[in-house]
Structure formats: C-alpha cells, structure tokens
Amino acid sequence: MADDTDTLIMLVASLLKPGDSFSQAEILDALVNCSGSVEDAAERLAQVASSSKGKRVSMPASSRKRKRDTKLDAWLKPPSKGTSTEHLKVPPQKVRRDEPKPKPLSSASAKPVTDLMTILRPPPSSEKKGPPKFAPLMLSSPALVAEHTPCTLHHSILPPELACELFYTMLDASRAWQRNKWWLFDKVVESPHLTSFFARRTNGLDDDESWQEAAQYWYNGRATEAPSTFPEPMERACQIIERVVNEEMAKRKRFKLEWGDPDAGSPPVWRANVAASNCYEGSKESVGWHSDQLTYLGPYPTIASLSLGTRRNFSLREVVPSQDADIRRARTFNIPLPHNSLTIMHASCQETFKHSIPPQSSIDLYRPAHPRGTHPANPDIGSHYDEHGHYRVLGAATANSSDPSIAKPPPSPPSAVSSTGASVDAAIEPSNCRINITFRFYRPDFRPGTIPKCHCGIPTILRPDMKSRVNGETDRYWWTCYAGAQNDGKGCKFWKIMDMKSEGRGPCVGGLKP
C-alpha cells in the first residue's frame, strides 16, 4: 500500500554518476518537474551537474534557492569497494522463524533478496539554513494528536477479550505472511515486516465484487491469488471500528473529491471492504516513510488503523508544499500506539503527510490480559457486546455500572500462583510482536476495470501531488507506471494526470457525479 516516492528517489540516484551529489529535495523536485519519470529526472540532474560547477542553470526555482547540502550517497551505506553499487550486493537475509519461502517475483528468483533497511539509512543530520527546525514532538494524548495531525487516536477501542482474541488470531496467521518485495537498482529488496491482505465478504454497499480483483493487485502491482476473507474476530472488530469512524467523520470537514453522494440526504457512510495487516516482530522491524497509494481508495480516503500487541511509535510528518518550503519546515510527530488503540488517518492525511513505523532501540514486551482460547472463534460472542463495545447481559445489574444492562465480561480462567506467591498464568506468553490492521474502503468508482494501464500493460498507481496545494488542498493526482517494482526494475514512462470528470468517476461529496 505504500507510495514508493523513496524508491523513485533511489532509482534516480542509481542513474546518477557517482560524483554527482544531489539532495533528496532536489531529486524530488526533478521528479516532479519531469512528471515522475525516473530517466528524465536523472538526465536533467546529470545535465545540471555537468553544465555547472555550483551554478544550477536548469534546476527549478524552488531547488535553486536551496543550498545543496545532503549528499545522496549519504542515504546509502558507504561503498565497500569498486563500483558505486557494489555496496548493494549484500547476502540474502535470513528467513524469519517458520516463515514459508517467499514467492519469487517474475525473474527475481536468481537474485539475492535484501532487507530494505540494510540499504537505506537516515539522512545525515547536517544543519540546514532556512526556516527554523523543531525537534520531534511526542503526541501522547488523543487531544494532542487531533491538534497537530489529520488523525484521531482512540484508546481501548475494542472489548479487551476481542482485542486479545484478534491479536492471537493474526499472530498465528502471520506465520504464513510475506515480506513485500520490489526492485531497487539491480536487486530485489524486501520490506522489514510481514504483511498480508484481506477482503471482506461484502463491500457493504452493493453486490459488486470487482473490488476483490483489485485486492489481488495488492502485491507490488502484480496479480496475486485471491485474498483471504476477514477472519471472524476481524469482522467483529470491523463493525465496532466502522461505528467509531463514522462518528468521527460526521464531526469533520469533508473534501469535495471524497466519495459520497451529495443527494443521498444523510452524510455518506464509511465502510471497510478490505484490510491490510502487518506484523512487526521485535523493535527493529519497521515501515519506512510513505503515504498510502490511492489507486483503489481514490482521493481523500479515510483509513482506520488498529494496533494490537507491543506498543510502537507511529511517526507522521507533513510534506510541506513547495511554495512554503522557504518559510516553514515539517515537524515529525511521534504517537505511541498501545495495544487495542485505533488511529484514524482522516481525509487529507495521505495527501499532506507521510507516515512510518520507525525502528526503535527497545520495546516493552506485551503481555496479553487473557490466555489463548478464552473466546474461541464463535460468531455468538459478538452479540454479547452492545453498539459501544460494552459487554452486555440483559437484565443483569452490576456494582460498578450505572447501566443495569451492562455487566462485567466473563472472568478469565483462574491464574496459577507461583512458589513466590506471584500470580502467573502459564497459558500467557509475553510477545514482542505488534499487529497492525488497516481497514480501508475501496471505492466503487475506482474499481479495477477503470484503472488506466501503462505501456507495460499493468494497472498504474495513483499518487497525489503532495508538493503543490491550493488553499491547503491537493486536487492534483497522477497515474504512473508501477512496473518498475516488478519487471526487473524496468518500468515505462507512463504518466497521466487524473481527471475525475472525464474518467467518469464519482459520486463525490463536492457534487461530481459520473
């Protein structure tokens, strides 16, 4: 789901001469000015490098103003010896615990697979002149998250037993998940976490099931096997999450390209019809900076992201539009996501912010509050919870509830007492894993048949133009080739501005109808 701006930057960097150094911002500018074409951007930068020693005649205005400071090479680990890409030839990574052998990409099987984090390292912290820089800010409460980001944070979102049950279900399932792989330079790299994709039985709107086909394009733009349907506890969690998301959306500004029928009378209803899930084991597994691809989500999506297990930080950083680059800098916000918390990335988050789960130096182990099997998969369990997620036994009064219909959840099985008197439960193993589930709505007006194909013949991907915003809003999106991630790293130059009207898309909140 990740937008691969970073990959494009690295691809451009790979085409530059070893001596030519450009900052990440300069490469991004070149990409934007060359309509996303890697080759054209590299050619343009090569011309700039050869035509001047320090004089940037052909660079766009925004780049010319900035001092060249960040060496692209500094994003890569130093060359071991010889050629400029020698340092990328690292040995294949160890396969994790009982993970099945990853499926090979088209012609990738003969190539070594590399953990992305062994190639990338953070940009150097060299001081830049320009607008003031602020230290990262920890947003430790839902109020702070709402104040600084287009997200809301909701603690204890699910009944605790359901959160535990879903954690165990996904943790067990994750043993069959894969690492996303794509081509970078001349080799296949893999994401430093496991991932999988799920489609809901119905899309909540009509009988159209073509979105299931879209779900098959999940794996780096290549058609894959049909995704699994939501496991039963995920379905129950989704119903609770949908209610919370709709309550939050009703309080917020809507954007005109958001999906919804303006004539429907009531506010459009958000439904999840697919979910992507990630498993991060230990403190070092991570996901790099990205915004989610909008190919099947369309503009201004709302994405509901559930965290289970070990607490990790979720980082958010605005992409400052080019016109503001000289007056302000983006700030990194870190949000600690404990077990059973929901982060809603509201409309405009994918257009204006990038997000990541950074590696950490340490993490706290998560100790589930309930042993496995307290609630085996049982569709009846859901009926014990009311619409607020409270455990409900009709007619039963409890000492600590003013609502007589709300009772305490059933007690966990008794814990054993150790020889030291400490309470232990042999059935509960602490875990160093975090499970993330992002519930998403694949829009009917972005169904697979409507997605333009590139010259390579595969569906393109949709990206927002994050760098230019008019009145704070991004209304420019483009379709680009995604084949570079799969065809031995070779894509085509396909690039097309999305035109909602001529492409027959909608209905949208702002009134556009197909």
Ligand SMILES: O=C(O)CCC(=O)C(=O)O
């Ligand atoms: O694990 C998370 O919270 C973020 C995952 C994510 O950004 C993604 O799957 O696109």
Ligand SMILES: [Fe+2]
């Ligand atoms: Fe994401």
